[in-house]
Amino acid sequence: MITFDDVVKVYPGGGTAVDHVSLEVPTGKTTVFVGPSGCGKTTSLRMINRMISPTSGRVLIDGEDVAGQDEALLRRGIGYVIQHAGLFPHRTVLDNVATVPVLLGKTRREARAAALGLLERVGLAPEFAQRYPAQLSGGQQQRVGVARALAADPPIMLMDEPFSAVDPVVREGLHREFLRLQKDLGKTIAMVTHDIDEAIKLGDLVVIFRQGGIVAQIGTPQELLSDPADEFVAEFVGRDRGLRSLSFDTAAELPVKPVPAELVVDEAGRPLGWRTGADDVRPTGGTFTSADTLRLVADLAILSPVGIAVRVDADGKADGITPHHDLADYLAARRG
């Protein structure tokens, strides 16, 4: 666990970057620091590995003040991923990944062998190993950056806007892989982003900073969306937060009605479409299972030609329907 204990950072010349911040980054979870530029989120992140020293207050890792620890040794035990990856241009991909193990005293050979495995882990084919960073795309460089941070298997990872330098499609892919990796690895991650959607998607816990280095709210993504602490947070998490908060609940308890005759199914019971006229069958626009989110159900009901979302079982057989007014009633009842 990383603990910020009443941390203040004032720069000479007057600016307060971080203003009496106290918070906890729980072990094995992803905590995202988010806020507008100049809100102190990056400064806070960098105080964890002593890239920046607090003016007052303490930063502790598992109860131990980082200020008392050797800077270089501390940093070798903390993975660091930076925007644009910050790879070493003069080293191959493999040697970039092997950097920290070599610093820790492993032979280059051992470190390279381990690095090869890590490349696979982050979804890079082995033929990238001998290339130089300049030969990679932005998304590939970012993967190498993540592999490099993971190389010494540090319990803690710091990620400073790790996905902001790539285009939205690539970012989407990196997000998926990040979540998959983190599910396997369970690192203690502190991440900085200015993108609230990224924070909500990736964070177990989200810390919203406001101008002047003040923490506006700390909570799970769901808490922030459903119960913003003030106007600033409500504004920051966005206007469609009601709809987005549906992403956190599954359709497991959503009541369904029996499949009506208007739903055309094949011989295995899989839905083909809605009969809207004598020879007019229109596609359902998709189906949901009880494991899908309520947001998907709402989306399907809106897109459906008849305003009805279709549920299927594990085999793809239609086993119930939810008209959009049933979904509305369910949400209203749940709130009450």
Add this chain to the structure above:
Amino acid sequence: MITYLSNNSETVLAALRQHIWLALLPVLLGFAIALPIGYLGVRFPRFYHPLVNVAGVLYSIPSLALFVFLPVVLGTKILSPINIVVALTIYTVALLARTVADGLRSVDRLITESATAMGYRRFRRLIDVELPVALPVILAGLRVATVANISLVSVGALIGVGGLGQLFTRGFQLFYLEPILVGVILSVLLAGVADLAIVLIQRAVTPWTRFQGGRA
């Protein structure tokens, strides 16, 4: 010219040998001295501008003046090759200290920062990351310094020690064109070979630069 060469092969070879070490020893010495000075210009930014200015002034001293002036300061004999070596070392330092500083300054802050964040201490970061990344700039400066030194050695002939330059003075004294031609051709060849050697070394030690500028 062939006749001249075959009759004077020993003199010419001795002059060439002297020329090579008079030119290259200062390159090595100068490089070794310029590295820490250039680094200081980056480590302590307020030294950078004084460094650039002093280097500029040093480089603008005429070589002949320096050759004549150094024995007075060093207490060496006027004909001692040490004068040439010291003078050319001063020029090399003047040229390379700035190149080293500029090379190190050209290293992207993102790269040095990520090295620090991974746990590099300052010295090892310099050796493992900053110098290698700055190497293309530094080696470009080294080429200039080497070629400049090779041409400057000849001036030393005017005070009696000057490698191939001695062939020029002899030719002038005897109104005899051959030694002058041989001296010019060999100087140019030597400069060309040294330049090529550094280019080849650069290719071998910085293979990554071939991909730069392709995809950013």
